[in-house]
Amino acid sequence: MATxxxxxxxxxxxxxxxxxxxxxxxxxxxxxxxxxxxxxxHRPHTGVAGQTPASRATNHSGQHT
Structure with missing residues (x-):
């Protein structure tokens, strides 16, 4: 299993x-x-369907764009 x-x-x-x-x-x-x-x-990640890790997180401050 790849992680x-x-x-x-x-x-x-x-x-x-x-x-x-x-x-x-x-x-x-x-x-x-x-x-x-x-x-x-900013970098798209293939492991999360081309999204960034921060876009998938629910507990960050949202100050980065």
Missing amino acids: GWCRRPLSFTHEWAYQRPYTSDRQRQEAFTDWIDWHNY
Whole structure:
């Protein structure tokens, strides 16, 4: 049985972690904050019929567009 958990490490490493070298921890942390926002609020996910995870959640603040 395939689950979203199995795909997450590939998505994370290919879409963020190995995209470019970071010159500092601060730069890496800032890039991660931007990526996780994009991943949860803007990137369509095949596991939820092309919707974003945030569009499927019922308990978030709704401040992201």
